[in-house]
Amino acid sequence: MKGRVSAYDVAKLAKVSQSTVSRVLNNYPHVRKETRQRVHDAINTLGFSPDEIARSLASKKTNTIGLIVEDISNSFYAETAHIILREAQKYDYEVIIIDAETDENSFERAISTLNGKRVDGIIVASTRMDNQKVKEFYDKGFPIIFYNRRIYGIEESHYVEVDNKLGAKMAVNHLVENKHRKIAFISGPTIYSTFYQRFEGYKEAVQDNGLEYDESLIYKGEVSYDQVFQFALNLMRDEDRPTAFFASTDQMALAIMDAAARSGRHIPFDVSVIGFDDIEIASNPYISLSTISQRKREMAVLTLQKLLSLINSDDSNDEPNKITLEPELIIRKTTGVNNQ
Amino acid sequence: MKGRVSAYDVAKLAKVSQSTVSRVLNNYPHVRKETRQRVHDAINTLGFSPDEIARSLASKKTNTIGLIVEDISNSFYAETAHIILREAQKYDYEVIIIDAETDENSFERAISTLNGKRVDGIIVASTRMDNQKVKEFYDKGFPIIFYNRRIYGIEESHYVEVDNKLGAKMAVNHLVENKHRKIAFISGPTIYSTFYQRFEGYKEAVQDNGLEYDESLIYKGEVSYDQVFQFALNLMRDEDRPTAFFASTDQMALAIMDAAARSGRHIPFDVSVIGFDDIEIASNPYISLSTISQRKREMAVLTLQKLLSLINSDDSNDEPNKITLEPELIIRKTTGVNNQ
DNA sequence: TTGTATGCGTTATCAC
DNA sequence: GTGATAACGCATACAA
Numbered sequence: 216m217k218g219r220v221s222a223y224d225v226a227k228l229a230k231v232s233q234s235t236v237s238r239v240l241n242n243y244p245h246v247r248k249e250t251r252q253r254v255h256d257a258i259n260t261l262g263f264s265p266d267e268i269a270r271s272l273a274s275k276k277t278n279t280i281g282l283i284v285e286d287i288s289n290s291f292y293a294e295t296a297h298i299i300l301r302e303a304q305k306y307d308y309e310v311i312i313i314d315a316e317t318d319e320n321s322f323e324r325a326i327s328t329l330n331g332k333r334v335d336g337i338i339v340a341s342t343r344m345d346n347q348k349v350k351e352f353y354d355k356g357f358p359i360i361f362y363n364r365r366i367y368g369i370e371e372s373h374y375v376e377v378d379n380k381l382g383a384k385m386a387v388n389h390l391v392e393n394k395h396r397k398i399a400f401i402s403g404p405t406i407y408s409t410f411y412q413r414f415e416g417y418k419e420a421v422q423d424n425g426l427e428y429d430e431s432l433i434y435k436g437e438v439s440y441d442q443v444f445q446f447a448l449n450l451m452r453d454e455d456r457p458t459a460f461f462a463s464t465d466q467m468a469l470a471i472m473d474a475a476a477r478s479g480r481h482i483p484f485d486v487s488v489i490g491f492d493d494i495e496i497a498s499n500p501y502i503s504l505s506t507i508s509q510r511k512r513e514m515a516v517l518t519l520q521k522l523l524s525l526i527n528s529d530d531s532n533d534e535p536n537k538i539t540l541e542p543e544l545i546i547r548k549t550t551g552v553n554n555q
Numbered sequence: 556m557k558g559r560v561s562a563y564d565v566a567k568l569a570k571v572s573q574s575t576v577s578r579v580l581n582n583y584p585h586v587r588k589e590t591r592q593r594v595h596d597a598i599n600t601l602g603f604s605p606d607e608i609a610r611s612l613a614s615k616k617t618n619t620i621g622l623i624v625e626d627i628s629n630s631f632y633a634e635t636a637h638i639i640l641r642e643a644q645k646y647d648y649e650v651i652i653i654d655a656e657t658d659e660n661s662f663e664r665a666i667s668t669l670n671g672k673r674v675d676g677i678i679v680a681s682t683r684m685d686n687q688k689v690k691e692f693y694d695k696g697f698p699i700i701f702y703n704r705r706i707y708g709i710e711e712s713h714y715v716e717v718d719n720k721l722g723a724k725m726a727v728n729h730l731v732e733n734k735h736r737k738i739a740f741i742s743g744p745t746i747y748s749t750f751y752q753r754f755e756g757y758k759e760a761v762q763d764n765g766l767e768y769d770e771s772l773i774y775k776g777e778v779s780y781d782q783v784f785q786f787a788l789n790l791m792r793d794e795d796r797p798t799a800f801f802a803s804t805d806q807m808a809l810a811i812m813d814a815a816a817r818s819g820r821h822i823p824f825d826v827s828v829i830g831f832d833d834i835e836i837a838s839n840p841y842i843s844l845s846t847i848s849q850r851k852r853e854m855a856v857l858t859l860q861k862l863l864s865l866i867n868s869d870d871s872n873d874e875p876n877k878i879t880l881e882p883e884l885i886i887r888k889t890t891g892v893n894n895q
Numbered sequence: 896t897t898g899t900a901t902g903c904g905t906t907a908t909c910a911c
Numbered sequence: 912g913t914g915a916t917a918a919c920g921c922a923t924a925c926a927a
Contacts, residue, residue, distance in 0.1 A: 221920060232898045237922060245896055267671040268611045269920035272903045277608065279651070279672070286637060288835070293633035300627060300654035309672060311619070311649050314640040331607040332619070332649060473840045495628070500813045501841050561904060572914045577906060585912055609904030612919045 220261045229257035240265055271333060280522065281329035282312045283322070285341035289466070290494040291511070295340060295362070298515040306523060308335075317341055317407075323348045330357070336522045338362050343406045358525035360536065362518045363509070365408045373525065373536040375518045379409050379491075382507040382542035383416025384423075386461050386489045389505070389544055391424045394553040395459040395487060398426065399450055401443055401471065402435040402463040410435070413463050413491065432457055440470045447474035451486065458486060458553045465490035465497050468504055472549065483551030493545055503548035510540055560601045569597035580605055611673060620862065621669035622652045623662070625681035629806070630834040631851070635680060635702070638855040646863060648675075657681055657747075663688045670697070676862045678702050683746045698865035700876065702858045703849070705748050713865065713876040715858045719749050722847040722882035723756025724763075726801050726829045729845070729884055731764045734893040735799040735827060738766065739790055741783055741811065742775040742803040750775070753803050753831065772797055780810045787814035791826065798826060798893045805830035805837050808844055812889065823891030833885055843888035850880055 222236040229236070231250055238246050239254045257263070271277040282299060284292040296312060303310050311332060315321040326348065329337055336358035339349075344367045352359055353371045361374035390398050398421070405411040414435065421428050434446045443462075450456055451474055462468035468490030472482060480486045490497065493508035521536045562580070566573040571590055578586050579594045597603070611617040622639060624632040636652060643650050651672060655661040666688065669677055676698035679689075684707045692699055693711045701714035730738050738761070745751040754775065761768050774786045783802075790796055791814055802808035808830030812822060820826045830837065833848035861876045 219920095223920080233921080234899080234923080235897060238897085241922080247896060250897080264667055264671055266612075266673065266920050268608060268617065268673045269903090270922075271608045272606075272612050272905085273920080273922040275903075275922095287627070287640060288630075288634045288637035290628075290630070290633070293630070293636075294628045296633075296652070297626060297628035297654055300652060304654075309651050309653070309668065311651050312636070312640060313649070314637055314644075327604055328649065331604055333606065333608045469839060469841075476840055496836050496839075499809060499836075499842075500816055501809075502839075559904095563904085573905085574907090574914060574916095575912085578913085581906080587912060590912080606904050609919090610906075612921090613904080613906035615906095615919075 219266075220263045222263070222265065225254065225257045225261055225263050228261060229253040275333075277333045277335055278307055279309045279311060279332065279334050280526075281325075281332070281334040281337040282310050283325050283329075283337065283339045283341065284312065284314055285317055287312060287314050290496065291464075291466075291492055291509075292340060294495065294511055295515050298512055299338065299519050302516055302519050308523070317343050319346065319348055322346060326352065336360070336526045338518055338522055340364070341407075342366055344408050344411060345406060358522055360518055360522045360525065362514065363409060367408065371535050373521065375514050375521065375536070375538045375540070376408070377509045377514065377540050377542045379412035379542070380416035380419070382491060383413040383461070383463075384420040385542065385544045386491065386507050387417055387420035387424070389546065389550065390459045390461065390487060390489065391420075391426070393459075393487065393550060395457075396426055396553075397429075397432070397455075397457040398459045398461055399432040399447075399457040400434070400461050400463070401446070401467050402433070403438040403467070405435055410463055417461060438464065438467065440466075443467045443470040444474050444477075447471040448478055451475060451478035451480050456486075458555055459550070460486065460488045462488065462490045465492040465494045465504060465506055468506070468549075469496075469502070472502075472504070482549050484554070487550040487553070489550050497545075498547070505547045505550040506545050508543040508545050510543060514540060559606075560603045562603070562605065564601055565594065565597045565603050568601060569593045615673075617673045617675055618647055619649045619651060619672065619674045620866075621665075621672070621674040621677040622650050623665050623669075623677065623679045623681065624652065624654055625657055627652060627654050630836065631804075631806075631832055631849075632680060634835065634851055635855050638852055639678065639859050642856055642859050648863070657683050659686065659688055662686060666692065676700070676866045678858055678862055680704070681747075682706055684708075684748050684751060685746065698862055700858055700862045700865065702854065703749060707748065711875050713861065715854050715861065715876070715878045715880070716748070717849045717854065717880050717882045719752035719882070720756035720759070722831060723753040723801070723803075724760040725882065725884045726831065726847050727757055727760035727764070729886065729890065730799045730801065730827060730829065731760075731766070733799075733827065733890060735797075736766055736893075737769075737772070737795075737797040738799045738801055739772040739787075739797040740774070740801050740803070741787070741807050742773070743778040743807070745775055750803055757801065778804065778807065780806075783807050783810040784814050784817075787811040788818055791815060791818035791820050796826075798895055799890070800826065800828045802828065802830045805832040805834045805844060805846055808846070808889075809836075809842070812842070812844070822889050824894070827890040827893070829890050837885075838887070845887045845890040846885050848883040848885050850883060854880060 226233040226236045313325045315325045340362045346366045365374035400417045403410045490506040493506045497504040562573045562576040566576045653665045655665045680702045686706045705714035740757045743750045830846040833846045837844040
């Protein structure tokens with residue numbers, strides 16, 4: 216990669232100083248039209264494009280943001296990333312995606328890598344509630360915003376989430392309206408705010424509807440296809456089995472549907488299943504999963520915009536952004552009236 | 556973001572020069588153990604982490620690569636990105652993902668953005684065959700490698716692909732072995748090497764097996780769910796309909812399955828469907844799509860490793876990497892014996 | 896309106 | 912082994 220042309224080369228050819236080149240590059244107003252033209256010509260004939268690294272060093276802005284996800288191959292994150300990437304492009308921001316585990320060490324490494332790269336801000340799409348590593352960054356006024364999952368106990372934190380508790384209630388209420396009284400709940404680890412809140416919603420809805428809260432109907436272990444499948448399979452084979460399953464994620468709902476098929480239960484005649492997230496495949500006619508929509512696009516776009524406004528506002532003393540969107544019940548074909 | 560601590564601050568505290576700080580940072584051998592320790596102590600007490608931007612400017616290496624995809628929310632790219640991100644992490648590389656259209660303008664913008672950011676190399680996961688914009692970068696010796704889809708007509712180009720022609724033949728042969736003689740082919744635009752090669756494979760296999768080549772059974776338009784759905788639906792309703800569909804991507808196969816369901820055709824009894832890619836959902840029990848596997852993980856890992864070796868080898872005169880992996884036939888439940 | 900000079904935070908090349 | 916000092920390629924305050 217030798218022979219890179221620099222702003223000096225352009226300057227020489229256009230018979231101006233390098234500062235002037237910089238000025239036209241940055242669209243400074245007070246440049247004579249004629250010189251501006253000369254510089255542009257020189258830029259074109261030399262095929263010059265500025266070195267963003269040098270630019271960043273001088274300006275202390277990289278026009279790059281970081282996005283931390285847990286697993287980009289997971290549809291939820293993939294769809295989120297797509298929206299954020301395309302949206303960021305509009306504002307001339309690039310994004311470095313870090314695909315990392317959610318434990319404190321991995322998270323710290325991710326954050327400090329991004330900090331090292333001098334990103335202008337970070338979107339954290341997957342964190343645990345007890346994450347405290349982020350504190351010092353907030354104290355420094357570094358723009359960080361949480362998407363979907365958020366942390367607890369840090370007042371200054373910014374986040375955009377969906378009302379998970381409400382969403383869970385909507386799901387349970389939908390099932391109750393269909394005469395289900397014995398509803399299993401499949402959750403991931405409640406160390407994540409999403410699962411925690413959804414679990415709260417489930418419990419409240421169970422109480423509100425006068426149902427019996429039964430520990431044996433609850434799964435809150437790892438988000439593992441096989442484990443959820445096994446758990447559901449056991450329940451399906453039970454004499455006194457639940458007539459409906461509420462899964463905390465669509466991904467888990469798929470495992471439950473699998474277990475239903477395996478045990479010969481027909482959905483929705485023998486058993487109803489409802490998920491959470493509304494990932495793309497949920498609307499596939501072979502899946503047609505009833506679910507609670509996260510309104511991903513709105514969430515993602517809003518998150519990016521808030522981050523950019525955090526980046527571009529000098530007074531970091533404004534109120535923290537704490538945004539909670541309303542979820543939406545989407546009824547497809549995996550839920551029906553209980554007829555046991 | 557004030558109060559950043561620099562290598563100078565560390566130097567002062569450790570009572571050494573900033574150069575020495577740089578030396579221990581880069582693990583230079585000739586530093587006295589004792590001073591090295593002092594520097595490390597200073598680094599820790601100050602919580603110093605080097606500014607990678609400044610580092611990049613001075614060293615002309617960013618430890619960042621670019622990944623250009625067409626749509627990260629597409630499972631194929633999402634799964635690819637996951638593998639590449641995780642693998643790159645191991646070598647201390649970060650990755651900037653650009654989600655862009657494949658037309659020349661978008662591509663050029665993407666490349667020049669990445670070039671501006673001084674990435675050390677680029678993986679292009681989605682290009683059209685006729686792409687020529689990349690030529691000048693090759694001439695400069697800039698490391699670029701194509702993944703999955705490649706360009707034609709540039710001898711120096713590096714790529715890792717699967718043998719698409721062979722894969723297509725395997726698919727058709729599998730159907731023929733199941734006594735299908737009338738096989739529809741659903742392709743995307745043949746301006747992409749993947750679709751082009753698969754189409755070639757289809758045609759050859761049709762000929763090799765003595766089948767009749769029938770234009771009315773061929774779709775090679777946009778990769779649009781709705782359009783493919785419509786095309787398939789029309790064929791399904793045909794009196795003299797094909798008994799099998801070979802889709803150039805799993806995504807398209809899903810649309811075909813949808814059309815089958817809509818028209819009351821039972822898979823695989825009335826009609827067989829086989830895809831290409833083996834995306835994750837293909838193995839879902841409700842889909843269980845027969846398909847041709849791309850061996851995505853191998854491809855992705857290999858691509859990254861080749862890129863890194865291009866980056867780290869000074870003599871750019873080695874042979875271009877032209878790697879073609881063998882695809883694999885995966886038989887699931889959407890293909891069966893023709894019994895018409 | 897334009898040029899000069901300095902700085903951004905490192906690495907790298909010299910000296911010593 | 913270690914310390915000055917010059918790049919790296921720009922932005923920017925200050926002069927003119």
